[in-house]
Amino acid sequence: MENKPAQTPNIVPSPAKKKSSAKDAIYIVIILLLLGAGGYLGYTMGQLKKDIAACGKEKDGLQKDKDELNDILKNTGIIEDGANQELKENLLAMLQEYDNLESTNVDLNDSIAAQKNKINDLLVQLEEAQNQKKKDWGKIYKLTKEAETLREIMKGYIHTIDSLNTLNINLQNTIVQKDQHIEQINQDLTNVKDQNDQLEETVAKGSILQTTAISALAIKVKGSGAQKETNSASKSDQFKACFTVIENKIAKAGTKTLYMRIVTPDAKELSGSNPVHFNMGGKDGVACISRQINYQNQNTDVCIYYELEEEAIEGTYIVEIYCEGHQIGKTSFALK
16 A cells, blocks of 8 residues: 655635734835824924024124114214104104105106105104114114105105296296286287277268258249249248258268258158168158159259248248268248
8 A cells, every 4th residue: 555645734814813913014005104203203303403593693683783883873973872863853853854845746746645655654663663662773874865765755746846836836927927918919909999889980970961051931933833942831842952062072972962951940750751771870750752863972952842831830940961870950041
């Protein structure tokens, strides 16, 4: 009988052992990570301490430089104990001067307002520097220099405003002179107009026709047609007026209408059955008859006849001759 070799039995790990091995691996990884983070944190903290120490040294160095600068400013006399108060007074005075600046220029006013804001900011910084236990003379010196710059800027504003004011004054003077010149021109034009009006009035007056050698009478007409002068009211058939329209070179030549107005002894206008209305010096007048003539700026002899429609009355008759609204002749005659 053949002997078979003995077989080693296969041992299969249990599920519980597999889970335990996985947990162990995870724990190992976590521990390694924590160790790494702790090392990095320690390194970082060390560097931070070094940086803080370096900052402290730098701060101490800056403070030392600042103290040295303060000592230099004080010892050399560049700045004195009362400098902060003097600076404050100068800033307040400058602010007042800026308040007194007046300008109609919008852009310039905006710039002035910006400079005033800077002055107020300097006053705030100065107040903060004064409230410190140890005076920061470097800060005060810096503020002083800034204040000087602002004052120089203010001088430029003052010069600009003065220049603008001078320009405005010159412009106003120019405008006044122009206004006076225009007023003088208007006055001259008014004078010329008045002279022209006077001249036109003179020409108008000069163009009025005039008469000379005017006479008026009553006429008796005989059966033969012959005319005979009479002074008897009962025998009068016509009234006659003769005159000469004298030469006038200014008057306009051409057809002229003459109106004969007769006022009776009882102060009535003699008109008959066909009264003639005309312009009698701006008012309505009544003439007994009108007559047209061709006037050529020369002496023109004229006779006008009016035929009575009823018996004349005794007394004085007034005869007036009118042309173009003006009385150019007047006379009278009497009947008994």
